[in-house]
Amino acid sequence: MSVKTLNNDPFNLIICGVGGQGNVLLSAMVGTALLNEGFMVSVADTYGVTQRGGPVTSHIKISRKNVYTSVTLEGHADVILGMEPVETLRNLGLYGNPHVVTIVNPRPIYPIGGIPYPDLDEVKKAILKLSVQTKFVNATEEALKMGNPLYANIILLGSLVGSGFLPIHKESMIPILEERFKETLAPNLEAFNKGMELIQTQ
Amino acid sequence: MENIAIDAADEMFLLMGNEAVARGAIEAGIGVATAYPGSPSSEVLGSIAEVAKKMNIHAEWSVNEKVATEVAAGASFAGIRSISVMKQNGVNVAADFLVNLGMTGIGTGGMVIFVSDDPSSKSSNNEEDSRPIAKWMDMPLMEPSSAQEAKEMVKWAFEVSEKVNLVTIVRGVTRISYTKSNVILGELPKKKEQKAYFPYTWDMSNPTKSKLTSGPFPVLHRPLHEKMEKAKEIFEASPFNQYMGSKNPELLIITCGACTSYSIEAIEELKLEERVGILRLGTTWPLPEKLVAKHLNTTRKVLFVEEIDPFIERSVMELAASLLPATSHLTFYGKRSGHLTPYNEQSTDLVIGALTSILNIKYQPRDHKYDRKAEEVVKIVPPRPINLCPGCPHRATFWAIKNALTLDGRNGFLCGDIGCYSLGLSEGGFFQSRTMHAMGSGAGVANGLGNLRQFGFDQPVLAICGDSTFYHAVIPAVVNSVYNDSHFILIIADNGGTAMTGFQPHPGTGELATKDRARVIEMEALCRSIGAHVEVCDPFDLRNTTQTLLRLMKEDRGTKVVIMRHSCELIRAKREKRKPYKVSVDPERCAGDRCGCDRLCTRLFQCPGLVWDRENEKAAIDEALCVGCGLCVDICHQKALVKEATV
Secondary structure (H helix, E strand, O other): OOOOOOOOOOEEEEEEEEOOOOHHHHHHHHHHHHHHOOOEEEEEOOOHHHHOOOEEEEEEEEEOOOOOOOOOOOOOOOEEEEOOHHHHHHHHHHHOOOOOEEEEOOOOOOOOOOOOOOOHHHHHHHHHHHOOEEEEOOHHHHHHHHOOHHHHHHHHHHHHHHHOOOOOOHHHHHHHHHHHHHHHHHHHHHHHHHHHHHHHOO | OOOOOOOOOOOEEEEEHHHHHHHHHHHOOOOEEEEOOOOOOOHHHHHHHHOOOOOOOEEEEOOOHHHHHHHHHHHHHOOOOEEEEEEHHHHHHHHHHHHHHHHHOOOOOOEEEEEEEOHHHOOOOOOOOOOHHHHHHOOOEEOOOOHHHHHHHHHHHHHHHHHHOOOEEEEEEHHHHHEEEEEEOOOOOOOOOOOOOOOOOOOOOOOOOOOOOOOOHHHHHHHHHHHHHHHHHHHHOOOOOEEEOOOOOOEEEEEOOOHHHHHHHHHHHHOOOOOEEEEEOOEEEOOOHHHHHHHHOOOOEEEEEOOOOOHHHHHHHHHHHHOOOOOOOOEEEOOOOOOOOOOOOOOHHHHHHHHHHHHOOOOOOOOHHHHHHHHHHHHHOOOOOOOOOOOOHHHHHHHHHHHHHHHHOOOOEEEOOOOHHHHHHOHHHOOOEEEOOOOOHHHHHHHHHOOOHHHOOOOOEEEEEEHHHHHHHHHHHHHHHHHOOOOEEEEEEEOOOEHHHOOEOOOOOOEOOOOOEOOOOOHHHHHHHHOOEEEEEOOOOHHHHHHHHHHHHHHOOOEEEEEEEOOOHHHHHHHHOOOOEEEEEOOOOOOHHHOOOOOHHHHHOOOOOEEEEOOOOEEEEOOOOOOOOOHHHHOOOOOOEEEEEOO
16 A cells, blocks of 8 residues: 655655644654654754644655655645644645645634634635645544544544555554553554545545 | 653664654763754754663753753763753853853763754744854854754764863754654663762963863864864764765755755656755764865855755855865855845755755746636635633633733733743734743843833833743842832733643742652742832732722832733643533523624633534534633623633
8 A cells, every 4th residue: 555655855744733633743753763764854843832732743854865854835735634634734735736635634723812713614615625635534523422522633644644645554653652652552553544444435 | 752761772663853863862871951942943852852861860840941951060060971951042041150151161971951042933033043153252162963863963962072171062953853753762871880070170370171161162162163173073973974976967866954955856756866966964063174175176056955054055155155165166055145045944945945946947836727726716714823721720820910001000010921922923812922032031021111201101010921031030030120220010921831842840840850859949938028019919810900900000100010810721621531521602691793792702711622603603612622711601791601610
């Protein structure tokens, strides 16, 4: 399923969401897996005060030739993993292009202060309009069923690996999960497998 | 990375720039590492501290950057290699010591400062460029362009430091510090018996030959310049300075740091490999003038790409002026010409913009039709202001401050400070902070405002600081206020750690950088011994906290300290692993917009866990975000918010 060659070099993956959703952890695990798959990779995260409830974007550049210490160029995303719908749209607006594919967790996180959030169906339609292929994964809902909304990012990780959009094999992700989670490995593996399953039903 | 001291030379790992700096220092055989936490530099000391015992390193979170630098210098004086780490603001704090250290020189142990600047102020209150300090104080300066290079450069910086007997500065930026990428590890240092010894010889008759330390500084100024000449010679031959491109490029980019990557990528994207060359400087002060002059001779156009100030740009233009008329054929582009800006983070896109403008070429980042569609469709995307986390005790503190100031009614105000509670400037902190400058400046400025009574000043003055900030720079302001009889209330928002930068311990937590136990320096006792009136509140007790502030404002005299003590929710959640309460909305009691509260909980209170249910037109709890702190229960006048203990 997974590909070893890149359509573009550098190949740009964006993981976006809202501060607190676990962007940094997710992007580090994806980056490590890509390194283990033999790629040059750079993961540029949002840290510091911007993490506090603001929009966060991790830029992951995958290459055979260079390590690029830089963010995605305008209009140059290849894959966008959106942990939140309007954040997905925000990033599509900047980095999208006619060949971009997206995986989206459609659960909104509302901005504070009663700032109006657009109608969710309208957001979904807009995402579909701007991506050549979109897969919606109800990660938060599934995570809440598991008893902790924080599993949403591991579910999405499973979906990303299962999508075949990236040259990452399941086998190279499992040891990374094992190393990261230790005592809480079982539910995280369950979440990961759930994500792999959900993407197939799309 | 979990174990930065792994014995795995030649193996490749995904390392954050800050971890690579830590690894470089360890490979260099440091004995001492010091820092005060500050994004984007915090993870360097954190990573070293985790392996400090194993590697026989003394790693400490120092109380501030000046002390951190002094502690590191102490090690150097006794022959031990040391590193001190800080963000750009920290360099200012350390500056007074550094200017004098430059004069005396260091000891026999190499000493390196790693400073990380924050272009676009992503986690700072300014975007100061720390590099001019190297020029100002005569210190060799280097700038890595990737995590791998950060590791190699830090290692080499110790050698340079020892060769020229000066502190060497390695300057990163957010993008270098916080980007994770492939790094090949080097050898760990060989175990050796190091005996620290301070040879405090001082020969008045021959100060320049004396190892250490104090003395008639004018005598030492000339040798300092000689040391910098020596550094320049070393830099001329440094492999960290590289040229990439054709022999006679139409345009030469001179760049450094993260901008190296932006320049390479821009040239690849525009396919300008034949027309544009890159001279990338790893050593940026003193400028390797011979090398630069040689390259200025190969081209007619020069573009400078760097963050933040035009630092290299000015140095090179100064050099070019000194070489006239041999350089009269050159046209310079960069921040001075307006092709790039002396503010904000740079990017590949911005370099593409500069190149297309100078070379008059067209570039379209994406399909036209898509571009128009995207522009139209994203109009529905709402703004998302940053905010305090759900369950954050600062929300309670700011709520109490807001209500107390309103009830007092004398136009009282709050002076802000640096930390998560900097959000007091924004909606998350109800716009309560009216000033914000440096670490500890809230208390200092409040001190000044509280001492203007002879001019008819009669507004109540409050200042806020965090627990870590208190130890860093607020104590002198409290001493000053008591001594000079100023009148203000200092609120210490004590959440039990340095939350903003990753929960580092401080002198009040009872824990060291290495996680060993430490003596607790109690802020209450300290403030009382200074002579301030001290009270302690739990900000989650909103009524009592508000009343305490009101009462102290009415008393209207002297230096008062209110410690608002409640654990950071992120620290609490890690420790307790469950929510204290299950919070819900009683739909019978919530009258929605008919209530008249103007959506107090979902609009004004600014907690992400409280949301407006459009269907039922009532408040609702977002289960995915609510941490069950229960604070909101006390703000609803209709008692429509309900909490139920989880045990």
